[in-house]
Amino acid sequence: MTEPQAFQDIAENLSFLDDWEDRYRYIIELGQALPKLTDEERSPENKVHGCVSQVWLAAQTAQRDGQTILTYRGESDAMIVQGLVAVLLALYSGRPAQDIVETDAIALFDKLGLREHLTTQRSNGLVAMVNRIRAEGKALS
Secondary structure, three states: OOOOHHHHHHHHHHHOOOOHHHHHHHHHHHHHOOOOOOOOOOOOOOEOOOOOOOEEEEEEEEEEOOEEEEEEEEEEOOHHHHHHHHHHHHHHOOEEHHHHHHOOHHHHHHHHOOOOOOOHHHHHHHHHHHHHHHHHHHHHO
16 A cells, blocks of 8 residues: 555655755654644544644544545644644544554654654654544544
């Protein structure tokens, strides 16, 4: 299974950036480009537990070709985490639930070198976001 084009574009752009500071800035820029959530979307139900920063992931479902499609919006109060949310949305949003379940974002983040410079707390938060998204996919697949 191939990753969505938006994620492939991010991976390609990261491949041109050797310096972690440049990668860090790029991830932050991706997060800054995300639309803000509404007050209703910043609800306790959408809050991701296990993150030091505040993170909300709002999912919408639709049916297409007999499959449940999950579309995500997300936001965090921390700049780098907001960028990680943007990368996760590029990877998971708009995809069938079964594809979400089968996509290991942590392995892809490791392959791109995105976790090696994160603090343990940030890395744990990333895992919490991925687990949340994949659990929702599993429940709907």
